[in-house]
Amino acid sequence: MKTAIIILGLICSIIESCYSQCEEYELFYKEILADTTYLVEHENFIGYIFPENYHGHIVDKKNKTFTLSKIEVLKIESILLNQYNLIHKSDSRVIKYKRKKNVGKYLRKFDRQYLGFINESGEKSAAIILANRHGKGKYYFECFERVMTFGFGEFYEKNQRYFVINLDKEKLIIP
Incomplete structure (x- = not known):
C-alpha cells in the first residue's frame, strides 16, 4: 500500500511539473479562470480588472460581483496610498511593520488585480491583490x-499583498 501511494505521488508530481500554471488551470481548474480581464495602465501601476460574475477563490459566490470602472480603480489606488501605513500600524495581527516613507514608490513594484463586489452590508467593495511579478515572480x-x-509560503509572504477596500466608506481593510 505504501509503495502504491509513493508511486501515485511521483506520477502526480511528474504530471504537474509538465504543465505551466495557465495550462494547469485550463485543464484542472477552469472554473476559476476569467474569460476576459481589462488592463489598466497608469504611470505608477499596472493592473487587471476582473469582470462581473467572476469570483475565483477570492469572493464568496453568494456576493454579487461587478466590473470596476477606471475611475473606481483610481479611487482604490488613492485609498491604498493614503491608508497603507495606518492600516498596518493599527492592525494587531501585524507583528512587525516598518513604516514606508514613500508608499507610492514601494507599491510601484507590485502589479494589481481588482475585483468589485457587494459586501454583506450591501456596500460596494473591491478585493485587490498586489503581486511583485519581477524576477522570480x-x-x-x-x-x-x-x-x-x-x-x-515564504515567496508569497514577501511578494504578495491582499486587501479589501470598502468603496462606499473609503476604507482599506486587511481581511
Whole structure:
C-alpha cells in the first residue's frame, strides 16, 4: 500500500511539473479562470480588472460581483496610498511593520488585480491583490491576468499583498 501511494505521488508530481500554471488551470481548474480581464495602465501601476460574475477563490459566490470602472480603480489606488501605513500600524495581527516613507514608490513594484463586489452590508467593495511579478515572480504569477488566487509560503509572504477596500466608506481593510 505504501509503495502504491509513493508511486501515485511521483506520477502526480511528474504530471504537474509538465504543465505551466495557465495550462494547469485550463485543464484542472477552469472554473476559476476569467474569460476576459481589462488592463489598466497608469504611470505608477499596472493592473487587471476582473469582470462581473467572476469570483475565483477570492469572493464568496453568494456576493454579487461587478466590473470596476477606471475611475473606481483610481479611487482604490488613492485609498491604498493614503491608508497603507495606518492600516498596518493599527492592525494587531501585524507583528512587525516598518513604516514606508514613500508608499507610492514601494507599491510601484507590485502589479494589481481588482475585483468589485457587494459586501454583506450591501456596500460596494473591491478585493485587490498586489503581486511583485519581477524576477522570480514571473514564474509564481504566470497566469496573473486570468486568475485571482493566493499563494502560500515564504515567496508569497514577501511578494504578495491582499486587501479589501470598502468603496462606499473609503476604507482599506486587511481581511
